[in-house]
Amino acid sequence: MARKKSKTLTEGELRLMDVLWQKGHATVAEVTSSLGAPPIAYNTVLTTMRILEQKGFVRHEEEGRAFIYIPRVRREEASTRALDQLLTRFFDNSAGTLALKLVENQQLDKTELSRLKELIEKYEAPE
Numbered sequence: 001m002a003r004k005k006s007k008t009l010t011e012g013e014l015r016l017m018d019v020l021w022q023k024g025h026a027t028v029a030e031v032t033s034s035l036g037a038p039p040i041a042y043n044t045v046l047t048t049m050r051i052l053e054q055k056g057f058v059r060h061e062e063e064g065r066a067f068i069y070i071p072r073v074r075r076e077e078a079s080t081r082a083l084d085q086l087l088t089r090f091f092d093n094s095a096g097t098l099a100l101k102l103v104e105n106q107q108l109d110k111t112e113l114s115r116l117k118e119l120i121e122k123y124e125a126p127e
Helices: 011-023 028-034 042-054 075-090 095-105 110-124
Strands: 058-063 066-071
Touching (some): 028 066
8 A cells, every 4th residue: 555645844855845945946956965964865856856846845947957946835834734743643633732741851941931931821811
């Protein structure tokens, strides 16, 4: 049975999307040369760009013999999709449970704690 296509980005896909979000558009060669370590082969980048296009994350325009890849999804939308999947898969669609887990497992700095307190007070305030 064929595997269901993911609506979120894999680690490798995210590396390529980071380049596209930064540049706005790029050829496969430009993406390949912009990647940091570890390097990825040109053919792997090409294949991954085609997958990203099938998944709806990018589109391409032809410029001569080259394809220029352009993001169709903003970083914020991609992170929202990933967060929605995380909530569904691990937290029974409970943002509160996720928030509690994050606060329990992560060291928050004073600015983050202050912001969190503000949000709690905002949602506790009667309307």
